[in-house]
Amino acid sequence: MPSSVSDPYDLAVIGAGAAGLAGAEAAARLGLSVALLDASGQPGGQYFRHPAPALGARRPQALHHDWSAFTQLRRGLAAGDIDHLTFHHVWTVTRDSDGLWSAHALTGADGDGDRPVRVRAHAVLLATGAYERQLPFPGWTLPGVVGAGGVQAMLKSGLVLPGKRIVVAGSGPLLLAVASSLAGAGADVPVVVEASGYLGYARHPRALATNPHKLLEAAVHGSALLRHRVALRTRSAVTEVHGTDRVEAVTVSRVDRRWRPVPGTGRRIACDALAVGHGLIPQTELGTGLGCATRRTPDGTYALALDDLQETSVAGLWAAGETGGTGGWQLARTEGELAGIAVAARLRDEPALTDSVRVRKLRRRRDRMRAFADAMAAAHAPGAGWSDWLTDDTDVCRCEEVTAGRIHEAVTCFGAHDARTVKLLTRAGMGWCQGRMCATAVACLAAGGTAQGTVPPSAERRPLAVPVPLGVLGALDDPPSTAESPTAFDCPRVK
Secondary structure (H helix, E strand, O other), X not given: OOOOOOOOEEEEEEOOXXXXXXXXXHHHHOOOOEEEEOXXXXXXXXXXXXXXXXXXXXXXXXXXXXXXXXXXXXXXXXXXXXXXXXXXXXXXXXXXXXXXXXXXXXXXXXXXXOOOEEEEEEEEEEOOOEEEOOOOOOOOOOOOEEEHHHHHHHHHHHOOOOOOEEEEEEOOOHHHHHHHHHHHOOOEOOEEEEXXXXXXXXXXXXXXXXXXXXHHHHHHHHHHHHHOOOEEEEOEEEEEEEOOOOOOEEEEEEEOOOOOEOOOOOEEEEOOEEEEEOOEEEOOHHHHOOOOOEEEOOOOOEEEOXXXXXXXXXXXXXXXXXXXXXXXXXXXXXXXXXXXXXXXXXXXXXXXXXXXXXXXHHHHHHHHHHHHHHHXXXXXXOOHHHHHHOOOOOEEEOOOOEEHHHHHHHHHOOOOOOHHHHHHHHOOOOOOOOOOOOHHHHHHHXXXXXXXXXXXXXXXXOOOOOOOOHHHHHXXXXXXXXXXXXXOOEOOOOO
């Protein structure tokens, strides 16, 4: 660890999921001092969420197929020279005048701790993961409609279900995992509704052949659905939710290859909850805020553009996991370890570290799994016809209650043809979530629904990754950085 409060860490890792844990462990193993900052109180990220000890879960591994891998990552965290800083919500990363990085974070379970902190380091690894992509439809604001990933989080960390009879819908392989988890936990899952199909994978035979573990995962989830008699409907979508005070039923319609509902195919299914998600969006705000280059992914999102050793276009800033494109925890762990080694090679001035047998093996594994991730993204990319689900009174921006009709008016009557102009005219995306829920939908509607896929918003530079009190921003003028000049932004060393 740094010898005093004023000394910087060698590496600050932001995010304690599979990528962050692997990167922190690899860097610490090679002699670096590491600060691992995470908004959660426990390591594991979204995939390896698990109940808090206070819940007294006797078998948390029952909700995971890969618990042994997580226990190995957790052992590396305990054994390494790593400060694990829990409940640290990083809202921005800056480059200081002395060339060091500063990660500014709010503390506390909800970011409401007594004082914010600043963690300084020679290098930064972004392992911030992703959030769910949501496409609106009539009734999606009713209580009982929950993100597919959110349902998994409820089950894994809280041991609760959003309802008794739960329809799972959207697009992407996450749906199969969610449905099998829910059924295994005792929920009645009548159907999984997949808007795309699975034949798209056949266009990438090499990616399938070199990733047999993915086929095994699909077989495990598929057998679980068969065992619990869960139906699977492909080329279909939930196009409406019914209910007064909460979900009572959903309408499932057939969709064509552009995701346009086929008239006359709607079927009503009774349920008291809907788990829905249309893929994941890489969480890139901290990187794009620093000017990192991005790349367009096959499913129409933006991810950070990375070199062969996981470094971004900004020197000294690395990224791993979903931040560079969604692909699952195994890819994230591989990229995290590769990034940790690359940082150590740079800071220790030992380039030979990146030419080792281990690094060559990691790069081959990374490339193989990334190819499958791209095939998966292409197979489940949303079609532009999803906007045909909407009615004029469908809320698109939930925070500001902006309807599809108002957005259509901004486009047709006032000439708005991009998400930013629509935001200025309607306030869509100006609410608490800052567009994370609606940005994809608003961008597509602003383009008239005619462009390929769900036209994503541009990779904007966001100076604030999470909501920050004005008092914190006001205190940023010339923050001292030495133990002799204490400040709310000096991070105490906990070891």
